Amino acid sequence: xxxxxxxxxxxxxxxxxxxxxxxxxxxxxxxxxxxxxxxxxxxxxxxxxxxxxxxxxxxxxxxxxxxxxxxxxxxxxxxxxxxxxxxxxxxxxxxxxxxxxxxxxxxxxxxxxxxxxxxxxxxxxxxxxxxxxxxxxxxxxxxxxxxxxxxxxxxxxxxxxxxxxxxxxxxxxxxxxxxxxxxxxxxxxxxxxxxxxxxxxxxxxxxxxxxxxxxxxxxxxxxxxxxxxxxxxxxxxxxxxxxxxxxxxxxxxxxxxxxxxxxxxxxxxxxxxxxxxxxxxxxxxxxxxxxxxxxxxxxxxxxxxxxxxxxxxxxxxxxxxxxxxxxxxxxxxxxxxxxxxxxxxxxxxxxxxxxxxxxxxxxxx
Ligand code: 5AD
Numbered sequence: 053x054x055x056x057x058x059x060x061x062x063x064x065x066x067x068x069x070x071x072x073x074x075x076x077x078x079x080x081x082x083x084x085x086x087x088x089x090x091x092x093x094x095x096x097x098x099x100x101x102x103x104x105x106x107x108x109x110x111x112x113x114x115x116x117x118x119x120x121x122x123x124x125x126x127x128x129x130x131x132x133x134x135x136x137x138x139x140x141x142x143x144x145x146x147x148x149x150x151x152x153x154x155x156x157x158x159x160x161x162x163x164x165x166x167x168x169x170x171x172x173x174x175x176x177x178x179x180x181x182x183x184x185x186x187x188x189x190x191x192x193x194x195x196x197x198x199x200x201x202x203x204x205x206x207x208x209x210x211x212x213x214x215x216x217x218x219x220x221x222x223x224x225x226x227x228x229x230x231x232x233x234x235x236x237x238x239x240x241x242x243x244x245x246x247x248x249x250x251x252x253x254x255x256x257x258x259x260x261x262x263x264x265x266x267x268x269x270x271x272x273x274x275x276x277x278x279x280x281x282x283x284x285x286x287x288x289x290x291x292x293x294x295x296x297x298x299x300x301x302x303x304x305x306x307x308x309x310x311x312x313x314x315x316x317x318x319x320x321x322x323x324x325x326x327x328x329x330x331x332x333x334x335x336x337x338x339x340x341x342x343x344x345x346x347x348x349x350x351x352x353x354x355x356x357x358x359x360x361x362x363x364x365x366x367x368x369x370x371x372x373x374x375x376x377x378x379x380x381x382x383x384x385x386x387x388x389x390x391x392x393x394x395x396x397x398x399x400x401x402x403x404x405x406x407x408x409x410x411x412x413x414x415x416x417x
Pocket of ligand 1: 119120121218220258259288289290291292293334369370
């Protein structure tokens with residue numbers, strides 16, 4: 053490989069070149085990739101690490117994604133929906149921790165009663181989480197799957213300002229293989245675009261290492277993030293859940309999967325400099341140092357779990373989910389120490405909007 057990583061042209065980079073970057077093995081060139089991603093992170097987002105308290109509010113799901121442990125057809129799941137007070141208590145825990153924001157995630161339900169339930173919770177959290185240090189309360193992000201434009205507007209009007217909806221893969225054939233035919237790529241894309249139009253800080257992402265997925269497909273995913281102008285990105289390795297029907301062998305060994313996942317973070321940081329990128333739970337599940345290493349490769353956000361412990365194990369999208377949390381041994385303290393020793397700054401009482409979002413919304417005013 054001759055051309056320099058630091059000289060990559062963000063707009064004109066080819067799929068072929070990106071796929072080459074994704075295949076980087078440990079060595080000089082990979083360290084150059086990591087350092088370049090780190091430099092772009094520092095230049096565009098400072099050294100801050102932001103926290104989003106993750107609250108998995110319900111595992112009831114009407115969909116049947118073939119990779120997901122909480123798919124409707126999985127009868128072995130004990131279904132739950134947290135009460136209004138349980139969610140509020142978890143959100144107040146996040147306030148106490150000093151986080152600037154939370155993410156409410158659930159299985160997909162589109163009925164009005166569900167949207168009522170979430171809207172009421174959003175309103176209550178916005179009111180209750182205000183403090184001197186956080187005058188406008190917690191920033192609330194949602195990850196509730198595909199919703200109608202009307203429902204999304206209701207959620208936005210209730211006070212949620214961020215939304216994550218992973219496209220999962222931008223390859224239409226692969227998308228069709230991992231989802232039942234009732235779920236369409238077009239619908240997901242149109243929902244993603246609605247989010248942006250409504251005014252949400254919009255996030256998407258993909259799974260890495262799906263059966264049949266190639267590095268070229270992952271390279272196209274990165275160009276999709278750039279071209280759809282998204283503000284936040286969450287990506288993680290695909291991890292098998294034993295009670296799911298997705299056929300085919302994993303695309304890579306665990307070692308390769310970890311390496312490619314980190315390369316994806318670095319390459320995404322280079323192509324989309326001002327977006328927030330999460331070091332995900334799946335990455336930590338794959339490797340005990342996954343979150344910290346994700347940060348070293350260009351991530352700037354982590355999502356510690358604040359789902360009540362007695363429900364957390366009922367929300368298994370895949371097997372062996374890691375839990376970064378104050379209630380899980382010394383994971384929280386160790387994480388903070390590691391992050392600081394990497395020269396990064398855990399950031400409290402700050403929303404941590406992505407600079408990309410700030411720039412695009414200011415220029416549209
Ligand atoms: N492995 C990894 N990630 C998964 N997700 C769902 N199932 C799995 C799995 N088996 C991810 C999807 C979804 C997000 C909430 O969790 O990308 O969008």
